[in-house]
Amino acid sequence: MASFLPARLAVCLLPCLLGSGLVSASIGGSRGSHPHIVPNQWVVLLKSEADPQEWQASSAGDTVRYHSDAVNAVTLSNLTQGQADQLWEDPMVQHVEPDRTIRLTRSDPCESASPSLTAAYTQLADLVPDLELAAEQPHHSGRSLAQMSPLQPMISGQTVPTGIQRVNGPLKGMFLQPIAILDTGVGPHPDLNVVSEHSCIDGKPLTTDQNGHGTHVAGIAAASDNGYGVIGVAPGAPIHNVKILDFTGVGTVSSLICGLDYVVANNLAGIITMSFEAAPTPADALPCDNPSNPTTAMHQAICNAVNAGVIITVAAGNEGDDVANHVPAAYPEIISVGSLADYDGLPGGLAQDLSTARCGSGPDDSLAANSNHGSSLSMLAPGICINSTYIIDQSPTGYMVMSGTSMAAPHVAGAAAVLRQQQGVSLTPAAAKQLLTHPTCSPSAYQTLFGSPGPSPFPILDLHCI
Ligand SMILES: *[C@@H]1O[C@H](CO)[C@@H](O)[C@H](O)[C@H]1NC(C)=O
Ligand SMILES: *[C@@H]1O[C@H](CO)[C@@H](O)[C@H](O)[C@H]1NC(C)=O
Numbered sequence: 001m002a003s004f005l006p007a008r009l010a011v012c013l014l015p016c017l018l019g020s021g022l023v024s025a026s027i028g029g030s031r032g033s034h035p036h037i038v039p040n041q042w043v044v045l046l047k048s049e050a051d052p053q054e055w056q057a058s059s060a061g062d063t064v065r066y067h068s069d070a071v072n073a074v075t076l077s078n079l080t081q082g083q084a085d086q087l088w089e090d091p092m093v094q095h096v097e098p099d100r101t102i103r104l105t106r107s108d109p110c111e112s113a114s115p116s117l118t119a120a121y122t123q124l125a126d127l128v129p130d131l132e133l134a135a136e137q138p139h140h141s142g143r144s145l146a147q148m149s150p151l152q153p154m155i156s157g158q159t160v161p162t163g164i165q166r167v168n169g170p171l172k173g174m175f176l177q178p179i180a181i182l183d184t185g186v187g188p189h190p191d192l193n194v195v196s197e198h199s200c201i202d203g204k205p206l207t208t209d210q211n212g213h214g215t216h217v218a219g220i221a222a223a224s225d226n227g228y229g230v231i232g233v234a235p236g237a238p239i240h241n242v243k244i245l246d247f248t249g250v251g252t253v254s255s256l257i258c259g260l261d262y263v264v265a266n267n268l269a270g271i272i273t274m275s276f277e278a279a280p281t282p283a284d285a286l287p288c289d290n291p292s293n294p295t296t297a298m299h300q301a302i303c304n305a306v307n308a309g310v311i312i313t314v315a316a317g318n319e320g321d322d323v324a325n326h327v328p329a330a331y332p333e334i335i336s337v338g339s340l341a342d343y344d345g346l347p348g349g350l351a352q353d354l355s356t357a358r359c360g361s362g363p364d365d366s367l368a369a370n371s372n373h374g375s376s377l378s379m380l381a382p383g384i385c386i387n388s389t390y391i392i393d394q395s396p397t398g399y400m401v402m403s404g405t406s407m408a409a410p411h412v413a414g415a416a417a418v419l420r421q422q423q424g425v426s427l428t429p430a431a432a433k434q435l436l437t438h439p440t441c442s443p444s445a446y447q448t449l450f451g452s453p454g455p456s457p458f459p460i461l462d463l464h465c466i
Contacts, residue, residue, distance in 0.1 A: 036101045036279040043099050052067065067254075071257060084098075097283070102245070102251045104213055105315045159229070161388060162343065162344060167461045169463060174235065175222070179222055179238070181273060182274040184243065185207050185214050186217075186239055192219060195239065197242075201245075214245075215388075216389060216406075217273060219389030220414065229389065234414040242263065256274075271312075272310055283295055311429045311433070313410070315408065316409075323373060337378065338377045339368035339370075387399055419432055439466065
C-alpha cells in the first residue's frame with residue numbers, strides 16, 4: 001500500500017508541476033527565444049479621419065481584417081519590415097506595430113480529486129506528515145482531508161460551487177446584463193444562456209469551444225438557475241461567445257481587437273472577461289489617447305472599449321509574479337483579478353488545504369501560491385478548485401474543476417452584471433471598479449501565503465459588501 005500511495009500522488013503532482021513549468025516557459029520564454037511576433041503581420045493604426053477600407057485600397061500587404069470600432073486600424077499580412085517602415089510616412093497612418101501572439105493564462109490542469117484519490121491523500125497525510133505541515137493551521141490539526149473535503153451545497157437541484165458561495169452570489173433569478181467571454185469559444189452547453197457568437201480566428205468561423213477554457217469561464221460568471229448543473233455569479237446572464245483564441249489557447253492582438261470591435265460595434269455587452277497574456281513591450285506602459293507618443297494597439301483598443309462603457313475583468317496570470325509585468329492585466333483601465341485559494345466557500349481559513357497535496361496552492365483563504373500579485377492587482381476572487389461547465393465531449397458530466405486566475409476573473413465579471421442590474425446600465429466602468437475594489441465590510445479573515453492570519457492586502461470580492 002505504501003508504495004502505491006506515492007504513485008497516486010505523482011498522478012497529480014507531476015501534471016501540476018509540469019503544467020506550471022510549461023506556463024513559465026511559454027510566458028517567460030516569449031521575451032527571448034519563443035516567437036511572440038506574428039511573422040510579417042502588422043497592426044496599422046490610422047488617424048481618425050481615415051477610412052480603413054479606402055486607405056487599404058492603396059497600400060501594400062494583404063488585409064487580414066479591418067478594424068473600425070475599438071480602434072481605427074487595418075491588420076496586414078505579407079508585409080515586410082521595410083514595407084511596414086514605409087507606412088510611417090503615410091499621412092493617414094498614426095502608428096504601425098508588429099502583430100503579437102496572445103496566449104491563454106494557463107489554468108491548472110488538475111481536476112477534482114476522485115473519492116479514491118481523496119482517500120489516498122488522507123492516508124498519505126498520515127504517512128508523510130511533512131506534506132501537511134507546511135499548510136496546517138492550528139485549529140484543524142489532526143483532521144483528515146476526507147473529513148474536511150468541501151461540502152457541496154445544493155440549491156434547487158444545482159451545485160453551488162465554492163466560489164459562488166464565497167462571493168455571496170444571488171443564487172437565483174435570471175440576470176439581464178450581458179457578459180462577453182473573449183476566450184476559446186463557449187459551449188454549446190445547456191447550462192449557459194449564449195445569445196450571440198462570433199469567431200475572430202482567421203479562416204475558422206466555428207464558434208464552438210474545442211478547448212474547454214471559455215466554457216468553464218462562462219459558467220462561473222453566468223451558469224443558469226435552471227434546476228440542474230451549477231449556478232453562476234449572475235445566473236442566466238446573456239453570454240456573448242466571442243472566440244479570439246484557437247483550441248490551443250492562442251490568438252493574436254488582431255483577433256483580440258476583432259473581438260473588441262464586435263462587442264463595441266454591436267453595443268452588445270457591457271462587461272467583458274478575458275484571461276490571456278501577451279509579451280509586454282515598453283509601449284504597453286504608455287497612457288492611452290496620446291497620438292504623439294502612442295501606446296500599443298491592444299492597450300488603446302481596450303481603453304476605447306472601457307471609454308465606450310464596457311467593464312473589463314482580466315486574469316492576473318499564474319506565474320507568481322508582479323502583475324505589473326503582465327499585459328493586459330497591468331493596464332490601469334481594467335480590473336485585474338488574482339486568485340484566492342478558498343476550499344469551503346467561507347472566510348476564516350478553516351478548511352483543510354486539499355489543494356496543497358494536489359497543486360501547492362496554499363492554505364484556505366490565502367493568495368493562491370501561483371497567482372500574480374503586487375500593488376497594481378485590483379482584487380482577489382476565488383480561483384482554486386472551481387467547479388463549472390465544460391465541453392461535453394471532453395467531460396462525461398459536462399462539468400469540470402479547474403484552478404487559476406482565469407477562474408477568478410469571471411467571478412468579478414458576474415459580480416459586475418449583478419451590480420449593473422441593481423444600479424442601472426449607466427454604472428460606468430470606473431464606478432464599478434471603485435465599488436468592487438472598496439468593499440464596505442471589514443476585511444474578512446484571510447491567511448497570508450505562509451499561514452499567518454491577517455487582513456488581506458487585496459480587496460476580496462464579496463457581493464454582500466458592496
Ligand atoms: C499571404 O500570402 C500567402 C502566400 O501568397 C497567401 O496564401 C495568403 O493568403 C496571404 N495572406 C492574406 C491575408 O491574403
Ligand atoms: C460539479 O458540478 C456538477 C454539476 O452539479 C456535479 O455533477 C459534480 O459532481 C461537481 N463536481 C465536484 C467535484 O464537485
